Amino acid sequence: MTKTWRxxxxxxxxxxxRNVTVSSDTRGVRIxxxxxxxxFWHKADFWLQQDLQQGPVRLEYGEFPPETLVVDxxxxxxxxxxxxxxxxxxxxxLLALFTVIIFPALIYWGIPSVSGLFARFVPLSIEQQIGxxxxxxxxxxxxxxxxxxxxxxxxxxxxxxxxxDSDYEFQLEIIDSDLVNALAFPGGKILxxxxxxxxxxxxxxxxxxxxxxxxxxxxxxxxxxxxxQTALSGIxxxxxxxxxxxxxxxxxxxxxxSLLRYTRELETEADALALQLLLQAxxxxxxxxxxxxxxxxxxxxxxxxxxxxxxxxxxxxxLESLIAENPKFVSxxxxxxxxxxxLQNICQIVN
Amino acid sequence: xxxIPEDDKEQSEFDEVLNRExxxxxxxxxxxxxxxxxxxxxxxxxxxxWQLEFNGHGAELFGILLKNFLLSVLTLGIYYxxxxxxxxxxxxxxxxxxxxxxQFHGTxxxxxxxxxxxxxxxxxxxxxxxxxxxxxxxxxLLALTGLLYFLIFFLLxxxxxxxxxxxxxxxxxxxxxxxxxxxTFKETVILVSGGWLLSLFSLGFYYxxxxxxxxxxxxxxxxxxxxxxxxxxxxxxxxxxxxxxILLTILTLGIYLFWLKANLQRYFWDHTAYGEARINSTLCxxxxxxxxxxxxxxxILTLGIxxxxxxxxxxxxYLGTLSLEGKIDLAQIKQSEVEMxxxxxxxxxxxxxxxx
Numbered sequence: 001m002t003k004t005w006r007x008x009x010x011x012x013x014x015x016x017x018r019n020v021t022v023s024s025d026t027r028g029v030r031i032x033x034x035x036x037x038x039x040f041w042h043k044a045d046f047w048l049q050q051d052l053q054q055g056p057v058r059l060e061y062g063e064f065p066p067e068t069l070v071v072d073x074x075x076x077x078x079x080x081x082x083x084x085x086x087x088x089x090x091x092x093x094l095l096a097l098f099t100v101i102i103f104p105a106l107i108y109w110g111i112p113s114v115s116g117l118f119a120r121f122v123p124l125s126i127e128q129q130i131g132x133x134x135x136x137x138x139x140x141x142x143x144x145x146x147x148x149x150x151x152x153x154x155x156x157x158x159x160x161x162x163x164x165d166s167d168y169e170f171q172l173e174i175i176d177s178d179l180v181n182a183l184a185f186p187g188g189k190i191l192x193x194x195x196x197x198x199x200x201x202x203x204x205x206x207x208x209x210x211x212x213x214x215x216x217x218x219x220x221x222x223x224x225x226x227x228x229q230t231a232l233s234g235i236x237x238x239x240x241x242x243x244x245x246x247x248x249x250x251x252x253x254x255x256x257x258s259l260l261r262y263t264r265e266l267e268t269e270a271d272a273l274a275l276q277l278l279l280q281a282x283x284x285x286x287x288x289x290x291x292x293x294x295x296x297x298x299x300x301x302x303x304x305x306x307x308x309x310x311x312x313x314x315x316x317x318x319l320e321s322l323i324a325e326n327p328k329f330v331s332x333x334x335x336x337x338x339x340x341x342x343l344q345n346i347c348q349i350v351n
Numbered sequence: 352x353x354x355i356p357e358d359d360k361e362q363s364e365f366d367e368v369l370n371r372e373x374x375x376x377x378x379x380x381x382x383x384x385x386x387x388x389x390x391x392x393x394x395x396x397x398x399x400x401w402q403l404e405f406n407g408h409g410a411e412l413f414g415i416l417l418k419n420f421l422l423s424v425l426t427l428g429i430y431y432x433x434x435x436x437x438x439x440x441x442x443x444x445x446x447x448x449x450x451x452x453x454q455f456h457g458t459x460x461x462x463x464x465x466x467x468x469x470x471x472x473x474x475x476x477x478x479x480x481x482x483x484x485x486x487x488x489x490x491x492l493l494a495l496t497g498l499l500y501f502l503i504f505f506l507l508x509x510x511x512x513x514x515x516x517x518x519x520x521x522x523x524x525x526x527x528x529x530x531x532x533x534x535t536f537k538e539t540v541i542l543v544s545g546g547w548l549l550s551l552f553s554l555g556f557y558y559x560x561x562x563x564x565x566x567x568x569x570x571x572x573x574x575x576x577x578x579x580x581x582x583x584x585x586x587x588x589x590x591x592x593x594x595x596x597i598l599l600t601i602l603t604l605g606i607y608l609f610w611l612k613a614n615l616q617r618y619f620w621d622h623t624a625y626g627e628a629r630i631n632s633t634l635c636x637x638x639x640x641x642x643x644x645x646x647x648x649x650x651i652l653t654l655g656i657x658x659x660x661x662x663x664x665x666x667x668x669y670l671g672t673l674s675l676e677g678k679i680d681l682a683q684i685k686q687s688e689v690e691m692x693x694x695x696x697x698x699x700x701x702x703x704x705x706x707x
Contacts, residue, residue, distance in 0.1 A: 010527035015451075015576070016395045016681045017526065049454075051444030053411050056452070065686045068527045234427070 005076045009033070012065035022071060024079045029059065031069060041069075050077055112265075115227035119220040124167060127223055128187030134222075135185055143176040145194065150174070150346030153339040157203070160281045160334055161211055168217055172210075176347045180295065182209050184216035186223045194347045201290050203335035203343070207281075208288030211274035219273065221266045271315060275322050284331035285323050292316050395682035397449060400631075403673040406452075407445035409660030415441055416659050432466055433459030443523065446670060456529075457522040457694065465518070465694025469511075472699070476503060506540065507699060513539050514696010520573060528686050533579075534572035542568055559593035560586035566619045575625060576684040584622035592618055609643075610636030620673065628677030634669075642668045 002025065008017040009031060021032045029046070032038040046061040046069075057077040060066040135142075154172050162170060168188040179193040190213045192206075200206040216222060278285045292315060335343070419434035436459045443455035480500055487493050513536050520532040546561030563586040570582040596611030613636040620632035642665055649661040 012527045013686045014395075014682055015526035015528045015684050049440075051440045051452075051454075052407070053414075054408075055406075055444060058454075065527065065529070 005071045005073055007031075007069055007071040007076075010068040010070070012062070012067050020069070022069065022076070024076075029069070029079075048077070048080055050074065111231045112224075112228055115224050115231060116220075118227055119224035122186075122220070122223050124187065127220070128189075130223065130226065131185035131187035131189050135189060135191070139175065139191070142173075142191075145174040145176050145347035147342065147346050147348070149339070149342035153203075153335055153343035154346075156335060156339065157207060157210060157343075160283070161207060161214060161277055163218075163277065163280065166218065170214060170217070174346050182213050184213035184222065186217070186220070186226070188217050190214065190217070197344055197346070199294050200344075201294065202287050203333075203340040204284045204287035204331075205291035205294075206343075207283045207334055208274065208278065208285065208291050211277040211281075211283075211288075212270050214277060215270040215273040216266070219266075219269060221270065225263065225266065268315070268318070271319060272322060275319065279326060281334075282332045283334050285319075289316060289319055289323070292319070396678065396680045398678040400674055400676040401449045403446065403448045403670045403675070405446055405663070405666040405670040407441065407663045407666065409663045412441060412663055413659035429463075430459075432462035435459075436462060442666070445666075448525075448675060451526045454524045455522055456524065457518070457697075462694045462697060465696070465698035467698070468693075468695045469698035472507075472695075476507075505544075509540050509543060510536060511696050511699035514693075515700035516569075516696075518694050518697045525575070526681075528576045528684060531574045531687055532572055533574065534568060538568070556590075559590040562593070562615070563589040570619075570623050574687065577687050578626055578684055581624045582619075582622055583624070584618060589615070589618060607636075609640040612636070613639045624677075625675070626677075626679055626683075628675050628679050631674045631676055632672055633674075634672040638668070638672075 002023045004021045004023045007020050007022045009020045010017050018033055020034070023030050023032075026043075028043040029041050030038060031041065041059065041061050046059045049058045049060070050056070051058075054074055056070050056072045057074060058071075059069040061069070154174070158170050158172060162168075170188045170190060173189070173191050174197060175191050175193050177193045178195045180195040180199050182190065182192045182196055184190050190210070192209070192213075196209065197206065200209070275285055275288070278288065415437055419430070419437060422430040423434055436455075436457050439455045439457060443453040446453045480496070483496055484493075487496060513532075513534055516532045516534065520530040523530045542565060546557070546565060550556075550558040550561055563584050566584065567582045570580050573580050592614050593611070596607065596614060599607040600611055613634050617632045617634045620630050620634070623630045646661045646665045649664075650658050653661075
């Protein structure tokens with residue numbers, strides 16, 4: 001005995017309806033009018049809609065204007081399989097939970113690893129253009145220090161540190177500014193500010209910083225960061241488009257934290273790899289520690305979560321343990337005391 | 352632009368096709384309607400007062416919004432037209448009158464094509480404008496270009512509103528019968544630009560008369576099946592509502608604006624009829640303001656998560672102010688041929704945020 005449902009049939013020409021009983025089998029639906037006449041709709045000839053989860057099931061048949069059959073009991077839809085199965089009542093909460101988990105995951109792991117992957121495929125020439133563009137945008141009026149002796153010393157540092165198999169041609173600029181900082185840009189340009197040069201205790205210490213910046217370039221960190229930020233901004237545009245001002249502020253906060261965490265990871269990576277560069281070039285890596293201690297005094301201490309760089313003391317600890325792994329390491333001086341002096345005074349003509 | 356006689360001609364051809372089909376199909380239900388009193392056709396004339404209701408549930412709508420949101424993010428926004436179609440289907444399906452719900456038949460593909468066309472037109476215009484700007488140095492010409500830009504912008508908004516209305520109506524049905532909007536771009540532009548110019552020259556005094564004329568046009572050009580809606584409001588009455596509203600708005604430093612808007616809307620609804628049935632509105636400013644504030648605050652306080660529930664509440668309120676009273680003979684209403692307007696206007700309307 002097949003089950004029957006009560007429904008309403010509309011002919012598509014007037015809004016009147018006729019009451020019908022409906023039954024269905026694997027081939028289609030059979031509609032019976034009250035006067036005993038009937039019709040059969042083959043499964044392939046009608047399409048089906050259910051707009052509300054607990055609402056009526058609607059079958060439409062034929063070209064415009066379609067005949068319509070409306071059955072109020074949503075159970076009827078089960079005959080037609082998958083798309084009408086009534087949803088588990090836990091479905092929506094589960095979906096919500098899924099969202100709550102998937103988004104942070106996407107932001108914290110997905111996007112950074114994808115941008116890391118893509119950064120490796122950006123051609124060198126494009127990286128160089130990006131780098132030059134960014135430098136000119138941020139420091140349009142920079143004063144570059146150049147004395148013949150100073151430049152010679154810089155060249156010596158670079159040659160010693162650059163790995164033999166490197167595709168990059170590093171270019172160093174010393175900028176006349178009190179900032180105690182150094183910056184690396186995609187494509188191989190590195191800016192070192194006079195402040196850092198003056199605070200450096202030795203040529204080896206400066207090499208530590210330089211190696212760190214060179215690793216940023218070699219590992220495509222700048223390009224990666226750029227891709228990462230672009231992707232994140234895109235996603236947040238989308239999120240915010242659907243939300244309001246308050247949500248936007250919260251999203252911005254999460255985005256900021258995510259970006260900071262991300263740059264900290266890049267910094268840690270650059271630290272570890274810089275040590276390798278120093279080892280290869282036989283430069284005394286203990287001086288890198290000295291440099292960090294100097295820098296530690298310079299920077300205000302912030303909780304790590306709010307900073308773009310890892311906490312200096314944890315950075316020092318990591319480096320110390322890494323250095324301890326290579327006890328037999330013998331270093332050779334990188335610059336003569338005289339060259340170091342001329343490098344430190346590279347800005348004197350400008351002054 | 353299709354003229355009305357052309358429409359009529361197409362309509363009669365369309366009716367013929369239907370009749371032919373009827374003759375070919377012996378099982379056709381129309382045959383039964385001439386039988387005895389125990390005919391299978393249910394009584395076709397309905398008489399009384401029916402409330403328009405919204406039967407949506409916050410949880411259901413939340414599921415739809417969430418899914419739409421997720422898919423939009425994962426597809427970088429390309430899912431948007433499908434999301435919109437899904438949402439509209441829900442809103443229409445949950446709206447009922449005389450025990451039958453409305454249906455929205457628009458599809459995501461249609462709206463994607465419409466949106467694509469709108470984007471192409473807008474990008475092209477923008478590029479053309481930038482291009483012209485970059486070569487023009489003469490200030491006179493610059494002002495002229497600005498004017499031209501404004502004109503094109505105005506025309507585009509008109510295209511968007513008429514197109515969106517035509518699209519929406521042609522995709523909306525009740526008990527299997529589609530709505531239609533027969534207004535044309537040309538008529539709308541003439542009406543709107545004329546109305547604005549006259550309002551400008553009369554220092555705003557013509558504006559309420561224009562509002563009434565526009566409402567007349569917008570309403571009477573809308574049909575359900577073969578019968579059009581009618582409007583019997585007049586400019587003078589709108590003028591008195593408007594004048595009182597403007598004066599009180601100034602006195603109350605703008606707060607009365609809500610009441611003014613509510614009074615106008617109520618007036619327009621109350622003067623709209625379909626055949627022998629008249630629309631009744633109980634909208635009033637205070638309640639409307641309260642519900643709008645609840646909607647707004649609820650969405651903000653729940654950081655947007657409660658939007659589904661807030662929207663359901665608001666729709667229940669707004670549709671609840673509308674009812675239909677009188678007599679309708681369903682058998683007299685016949686399906687019209689629906690011109691399958693594309694969704695370009697709908698897509699364009701997304702950019703201008705117009706919904707008249």
